[in-house]
Amino acid sequence: MNVRDFPVPKRHRCARIGLRDQSLQKGESHEHSFYGGIDLAKNVFSVHGVDARGTVMVRRAVSRGKLAELIAQLPPCLIGMEACSGAHEWAGRFAGFGHTVK
DSSP states (O other), X not given: OOGXXXXXXXXXXXXXXXXXXXXXXXXXXXXXXXXXXXXXXXXXXXXXEEETTOOEEEEEEEEHHHHHHHHHHSOXXXXXXXXXXXXXXXXXXXXXXXXXXX
């Protein structure tokens, strides 16, 4: 039997990054005005960023060598990444640029 013969559940076909709009109390403000998500890989990384209204500001694939350069150019923001072995190293670099990483 071939590995490709096994059915793959739909929920595992792709990763999704979601934003929740949390209602704010009077006088409160959003901590970040820009939110980003990164799909970590070996050589090519997918970067997706939206503003506080959900408008797409960045959507591109970048090489490993250009990722830190791209993230350094973004305004301080909240970045979501998958939990993997390389995520801790990247989180430290991004935090050095003033970003919050989760």
